[in-house]
Amino acid sequence: MVNEGTQVKRRKRMGVANPLAVAGRLRRQLKKRERTFGAWVSIGHPEIASIFANARGDFVGFDLEHTTIDLSVAQQIIRACHECGRACLPRIAPGNLEQVRRLLDAGADGVIVPQVSHPEDIDRVVEALRYPPEGKRSFGVAAAHRYGRAFDAYVRAANASLPLIVQVETITAVEQIGSIVTHPDVDGVMVGPYDLSGSLGIPGKLSDPRVTEAAGRVVAACASAGKSCGTHLVRPSLEGIRQHLASGFTFFVLGSDVFNLAQRSEEFDAMIEACHADS
Numbered sequence: 280m281v282n283e284g285t286q287v288k289r290r291k292r293m294g295v296a297n298p299l300a301v302a303g304r305l306r307r308q309l310k311k312r313e314r315t316f317g318a319w320v321s322i323g324h325p326e327i328a329s330i331f332a333n334a335r336g337d338f339v340g341f342d343l344e345h346t347t348i349d350l351s352v353a354q355q356i357i358r359a360c361h362e363c364g365r366a367c368l369p370r371i372a373p374g375n376l377e378q379v380r381r382l383l384d385a386g387a388d389g390v391i392v393p394q395v396s397h398p399e400d401i402d403r404v405v406e407a408l409r410y411p412p413e414g415k416r417s418f419g420v421a422a423a424h425r426y427g428r429a430f431d432a433y434v435r436a437a438n439a440s441l442p443l444i445v446q447v448e449t450i451t452a453v454e455q456i457g458s459i460v461t462h463p464d465v466d467g468v469m470v471g472p473y474d475l476s477g478s479l480g481i482p483g484k485l486s487d488p489r490v491t492e493a494a495g496r497v498v499a500a501c502a503s504a505g506k507s508c509g510t511h512l513v514r515p516s517l518e519g520i521r522q523h524l525a526s527g528f529t530f531f532v533l534g535s536d537v538f539n540l541a542q543r544s545e546e547f548d549a550m551i552e553a554c555h556a557d558s
Contacts, residue, residue, distance in 0.1 A: 298423065298424055298436075299433060299440040301364060301365070302388035302389055302441050302442065303436065304366070305338055305368075305389065306440055306466055308337060308507075309442055309444075312505065312507050313507075314529060315338070315507065315529065315530035315531075316530065316533060317530070317531070317532045317533070318331035318332075318338075318339050318340070318532070318533060318534070319340050319511065319532045319533075319535035319536070320341035320342065321341070321536055322346075322537065323347060324352075325355040325358070327536050328356040328367070329359040329360075332359060332362075332363035332365035332367075333363050336365070337366065337530075338366040338367065339365055339368070340367075340369070340370060340391055341367070341370070342369075343371055343378065350378075353369060354386070357385055357386045366389070368387065368390060368444065369382050369390060369391065370390070370391040371390055372393075373393050373394040374403075377407075379407040379408060380407050383423060385423065389442035390443060391445075392404050392444070393448060393471065394448055394474075396449055396451045397451075397459075398458045398462050400445075401443075401459065401462045401464060401465060404464075405443070405464045408441060408443060409438045409441075409464075410434060416437075442466040443465055443467075444465075444467040445468055445469070446468075446469045446470075446471045447459065448471030448473075448475055449474065449475065449478040450475070450493060451478070453475070453493045453497060456497055467507035467508070468500075468506055468508050468509070469509045469530075469532075470494045470497050470498075471510075472490060475490055475494065479493070494510070495527075501529075508528050508529055509531055509532070510528055510531065510532075512532070512533055512534070515531070515534050
């Protein structure tokens with residue numbers, strides 16, 4: 280007969296005692312405005328997520344907005360991250376609240392929500408993110424709570440543990456930033472520089488003063504409200520990270536699988552052209 284102490288140890292090994300430990304740790308980091316780093320996955324294969332999850336960092340984000348990643352692949356990516364003890368945050372398609380519910384049931388450690396322009400956008404996400412009475416998330420048997428084995432522990436901790444990161448990507452959102460950053464459920468705000476430049480009518484001109492000024496307004500509002508503020512550094516460097524830290528950003532997505540491979544392919548082109556020139 281197995282004694283109670285052995286059962287407790289076994290449950291801890293299985294992650295049943297606290298299935299939201301990784302998510303809760305990430306949310307605490309964001310709430311404290313600690314320096315936080317993530318990787319980004321756009322290619323739908325769990326081994327890529329596993330490579331990033333085995334590196335240093337705090338979370339792996341993956342994209343359902345601009346990719347062909349579906350929910351079955353999403354669950355594999357989440358599991359690959361959890362095998363490495365790394366938080367996993369999907370970015371949903373804009374306005375797809377059904378996606379929020381299903382990703383959370385698959386074990387996601389929170390969500391990244393794009394194209395947030397008004398506090399009402401956040402309210403709708405919170406309904407899907409939080410269990411009653413704070414939201415309207417429904418209850419069901421799912422991977423998030425080990426198919427019922429950790430149901431009580433998960434349900435008790437979910438509302439307090441799952442972080443919400445919203446993306447500010449339009450000039451409308453910048454103008455509403457005060458009400459966005461003071462929303463009680465927002466843990467982090469992520470500046471989307473490409474869409475922000477497009478909203479200003481200058482797509483891709485990330486260094487234009489209009490883009491940097493708008494981003495600066497977001498950074499300042501987050502600092503004033505005590506919220507984490509992040510951005511995506513497409514081609515990160517230590518110097519670039521330090522510059523963004525000095526300007527007030529607190530968390531970063533560093534590169535991505537697609538950008539990393541694209542950059543390497545450009546380097547291959549240069550090497551091949553140089554070899555041809557030598558002949």
